[in-house]
Amino acid sequence: MLDTGPDISDLSKIDFTSGAVVAVSGGSDSTALLLLLKDYLYRTAPATKLLAVTIDHNLRPASAAEAQAVAKLCAARNISHRTLTWSGRKPSTGLPARARATRYRLLAEAAGSEGIGLILTGHTADDQAETVLMRQARGKGLAGEGGPAGEEGRGLAGMAPATLYDWRCWILRPLLGTRRQALRDFLRRQHVGWADDPTNADETFERPRIRTILAEDKAAWGDAMAVAASAATGRTALGLRAAALIRDLASQPGPGLVRLDPDFARSGDDRAAVYALRILLATVGGVSFLPDRMRGEALFDRLKDGSFCATLSRTVIDARRNGVWLRREIRGLPLPAAASDISSWDGPSWDGRRRITLGDTNSAFLIAPLGMMAARKIVVPEDHGPPGLLRAGLAAEPALWRAGQCLGLPGSKPDLAAIAVRPAVAPFARFLPSFDLAPARAVAELTGAPSIPPLPFSGHSAGRSWAKA
Numbered sequence: 087m088l089d090t091g092p093d094i095s096d097l098s099k100i101d102f103t104s105g106a107v108v109a110v111s112g113g114s115d116s117t118a119l120l121l122l123l124k125d126y127l128y129r130t131a132p133a134t135k136l137l138a139v140t141i142d143h144n145l146r147p148a149s150a151a152e153a154q155a156v157a158k159l160c161a162a163r164n165i166s167h168r169t170l171t172w173s174g175r176k177p178s179t180g181l182p183a184r185a186r187a188t189r190y191r192l193l194a195e196a197a198g199s200e201g202i203g204l205i206l207t208g209h210t211a212d213d214q215a216e217t218v219l220m221r222q223a224r225g226k227g228l229a230g231e232g233g234p235a236g237e238e239g240r241g242l243a244g245m246a247p248a249t250l251y252d253w254r255c256w257i258l259r260p261l262l263g264t265r266r267q268a269l270r271d272f273l274r275r276q277h278v279g280w281a282d283d284p285t286n287a288d289e290t291f292e293r294p295r296i297r298t299i300l301a302e303d304k305a306a307w308g309d310a311m312a313v314a315a316s317a318a319t320g321r322t323a324l325g326l327r328a329a330a331l332i333r334d335l336a337s338q339p340g341p342g343l344v345r346l347d348p349d350f351a352r353s354g355d356d357r358a359a360v361y362a363l364r365i366l367l368a369t370v371g372g373v374s375f376l377p378d379r380m381r382g383e384a385l386f387d388r389l390k391d392g393s394f395c396a397t398l399s400r401t402v403i404d405a406r407r408n409g410v411w412l413r414r415e416i417r418g419l420p421l422p423a424a425a426s427d428i429s430s431w432d433g434p435s436w437d438g439r440r441r442i443t444l445g446d447t448n449s450a451f452l453i454a455p456l457g458m459m460a461a462r463k464i465v466v467p468e469d470h471g472p473p474g475l476l477r478a479g480l481a482a483e484p485a486l487w488r489a490g491q492c493l494g495l496p497g498s499k500p501d502l503a504a505i506a507v508r509p510a511v512a513p514f515a516r517f518l519p520s521f522d523l524a525p526a527r528a529v530a531e532l533t534g535a536p537s538i539p540p541l542p543f544s545g546h547s548a549g550r551s552w553a554k555a
C-alpha cells in the first residue's frame with residue numbers, strides 16, 4: 087500500500103466491475119491519480135481492467151514526449167497505456183473547447199473499445215475552486231446570472247463528481263476533494279516526476295490568473311468550495327422539484343409534441359416550474375443549452391395570463407385553454423442527407439433531438455423532415471390532442487425519402503425498420519452532470535429516450551438515491 091498517499095476515500099465507493107480508463111495528461115494530478123488507483127485496485131480487486139489513456143492534442147512541440155513519459159511510467163508499473171493523437175486540422179477559433187470535446191470523445195472511444203464504462207480524471211479541489219471563481223467573475227458581468235442562491239447559481243456548483251458523457255459513459259472525478267499540493271507531495275515522496283503544461287503559468291489566460299489569486303488569498307479557496315457545495319445542493323434540490331413537475335404535469339401526446347397541463351403555471355413552485363420549462367424547451371428544440379433564465383421567467387409569466395403563441399429555443403409554445411403545447415419550429419430543420427452519412431453527423435444526432443442508428447440497410451434513403459404535406463396524410467389518434475398540433479409535431483420528425491418521395495417515418499413499415507430513431511435529451515445529451523440526474527431522467531421518461539446507465543457507485547444501482555442526496 088502507498089501509505090504516504092493522500093486519503094482518497096472516494097475510490098472505495100466506486101464500482102470498478104467494468105474496469106476503468108484513467109485520463110493521464112502527464113501532469114501531477116492525473117499521474118498521482120493513476121498511481122493511487124493502481125495501488126487501490128492491486129489491494130482490493132487486482133483483476134480489474136485498468137487502462138491509462140493519454141491524448142496527444144498535437145498542439146505543443148512537447149506533447150508527444152509527455153505522452154511517451156506517461157507510457158514509460160505505465161510500462162514500469164505494469165499498467166496498460168494508450169496514446170491517442172488528435173490528428174487533422176485544428177480550428178482557428180474556439181480551440182480549447184474543441185480540444186476538450188475531442189479529448190472526451192477519444193477517451194470514451196478508448197473506454198468503449200475495451201468494454202469499459204468508466205473514465206476517471208484528475209480534477210482536484212484546486213481545479214474546482216478555480217472553476218467556481220471563474221464562473222463567479224463571469225456571472226457578475228452577466229445580467230440576470232448573479233444574485234442569491236438558487237437556480238441562478240447553477241454554474242457555481244462547479245464540476246460534478248460524476249458526469250455522464252454522451253449518455254453512455256461515466257466520467258468520475260475522485261480527487262475533487264483533494265488539494266493539488268497533497269498530490270505533488272505524494273509524487274515527490276514516490277520519486278515520480280510530472281510534466282508542467284506551460285499554458286498553466288501563462289497569465290494571459292484566465293485560469294492561471296485565478297490560480298495566482300487563490301495562492302495569495304488564503305481564505306479564497308475555502309470560500310469558493312463552500313459556494314460550490316451550497317450551489318450543488320441547491321441545483322440538485324431544484325432539479326428534483328422540476329422533475330416532479332415534469333412527471334406530474336407534462337405528457338407527450340405524439341412524436342415531437344409535449345403538452346403541459348394548464349395547472350403547470352399555477353403549481354405554486356414558480357422557480358421549479360421555470361427551470362422545468364427551460365429544460366423542456368431546450369429538449370423539444372434540440373438545443374444543448376437552456377434558454378436564459380430571464381426569458382424563461384418572462385415566458386412563464388405569460389403562461390399565467392392566457393392564450394398566446396411564441397417561439398423560444400427553436401420551440402413553438404402554443405398556450406391554449408386545454409394546455410400548453412410545445413413542438414420544434416419548422417424553420418431551420420436539417421437539410422436532406424443520405425442515411426449512409428449519419429456516422430459523420432454530430433453524435434450521430436439529427437437536429438440535436440434524435441439519435442439515428444442505421445441497421446443493415448441499403449443506403450439509398452435520404453433522411454429529411456417529414457414535412458406538413460406528408461404529415462397531413464397520417465391518421466392521428468384524435469383523443470391524444472388537436473390533430474393539427476399532432477401533425478405539426480410529426481412534420482418536424484425525421485423521415486425516410488427516396489427520389490423525392492416520402493416513404494414514411496423510420497420503423498413505421500417493416501421495410502423501414504432498419505433505421506432506428508431514438509429521442510435525445512438535448513441539454514444533457516453530451517454532458518449530464520450528476521446534479522441534474524433527476525430532471526434528465528424525468529425528461530427521458532417523458533420523451534421515450536433511452537434510460538440513463540446506473541451510476542458506478544456501490545449502493546447506487548439506479549442512481550436515484552444519488553440524485554436525492
Ligand SMILES: Nc1ncnc2c1ncn2[C@@H]1O[C@H](COP(=O)(O)OP(=O)(O)OP(=O)(O)O)[C@@H](O)[C@H]1O
Pocket residue numbers: 108109110111112113114115116117139140141142143189206207208209213283286
Ligand atoms: N492530454 C490529456 N490526456 C489525458 N487526460 C487529460 C489530458 N488533459 C487533461 N486530461 C484529464 O483532465 C484532467 C484535468 O485537465 P487539466 O487540463 O486541468 O489537467 P493538466 O493540468 O493537464 O494535468 P493534471 O490535472 O494531471 O495536473 C486531468 O487531470 C486529466 O485526467
